[in-house]
Amino acid sequence: MEVKGKVALITGGGTGIGRSCALKLGKLNAKVVVNYSRSSREASEVVRELQRMGAEAIACQANVASDSEVREMVQKVLDTWGRIDIVVNNAGRTRYIAMEDLEGVREEHWDEIFNVNVKGAFWVTRACTKELKRNHGCVVNVSSIAGYMGRGSSIPYAVSKAALINLTKCLARSLAPEVRVNAVAPGIVNTRWVEGQEEHIRRQSAGTLLGRVAEAEDVAEAILGFILHGDFITGQTLIVDGGFYL
Numbered sequence: 001m002e003v004k005g006k007v008a009l010i011t012g013g014g015t016g017i018g019r020s021c022a023l024k025l026g027k028l029n030a031k032v033v034v035n036y037s038r039s040s041r042e043a044s045e046v047v048r049e050l051q052r053m054g055a056e057a058i059a060c061q062a063n064v065a066s067d068s069e070v071r072e073m074v075q076k077v078l079d080t081w082g083r084i085d086i087v088v089n090n091a092g093r094t095r096y097i098a099m100e101d102l103e104g105v106r107e108e109h110w111d112e113i114f115n116v117n118v119k120g121a122f123w124v125t126r127a128c129t130k131e132l133k134r135n136h137g138c139v140v141n142v143s144s145i146a147g148y149m150g151r152g153s154s155i156p157y158a159v160s161k162a163a164l165i166n167l168t169k170c171l172a173r174s175l176a177p178e179v180r181v182n183a184v185a186p187g188i189v190n191t192r193w194v195e196g197q198e199e200h201i202r203r204q205s206a207g208t209l210l211g212r213v214a215e216a217e218d219v220a221e222a223i224l225g226f227i228l229h230g231d232f233i234t235g236q237t238l239i240v241d242g243g244f245y246l
Helices: 016-026 041-052 068-083 105-133 155-175 197-203 215-230
Strands: 007-010 029-035 058-063 085-089 138-142 182-184 237-240
Touching: 007 016, 007 105, 007 138, 016 041, 016 068, 016 215, 029 041, 029 068, 041 058, 041 197, 068 105, 068 215, 085 105, 105 155, 138 155, 155 182, 155 237, 182 215, 215 237
Parallel strands: 007 029, 007 085, 029 058, 085 138, 138 182, 182 237
Antiparallel strands: none
């Protein structure tokens, strides 16, 4: 895909992987929508950085767990630029609850995590479907190796990321042949998500073959690979963990 002039919507685009992906797409002259829920200051900073490099960019607030807010955001994008070509479902939520602490998992933990990590990706993709099909666009979902390994920051998180991997396959079937839908599954990524979680980082990265945890840029490069070079790839999930899963 040639991304120059294309419109890319990145959920959770103000920080971490989303921020890195937004900046990389901006450098390629895409028009970038930086979605955020609570990180207004960070999203505005990303937009300013994109504009300084000459890219067109806007920030859009929407809680992806809300179908109505998602639809309003998509309409704002269409009112601004008249098209959507790329969706990166990066927004995520977790709780740090030891895997063996079953009693520590409450109903609201399941709801808040699934509402963002799974339903949010569905709401955003569905709201963009007409445009994605019209423009032969693509979707990349940000999952996690927790979805393969049955371990991670909490049971609800790991299960939600497994569900997102399956949702990727479902959407790839539903939107074919016009739209490609793929996912990346990072291991530990050095972002503010894991600040202060040194023991968790150690457990989830010990023995990584490449000898380090991922940076946000590592994952963004994998996402761009699907966008730029994956014209005959759909329904797939690429593990991006430096060999930890092995």
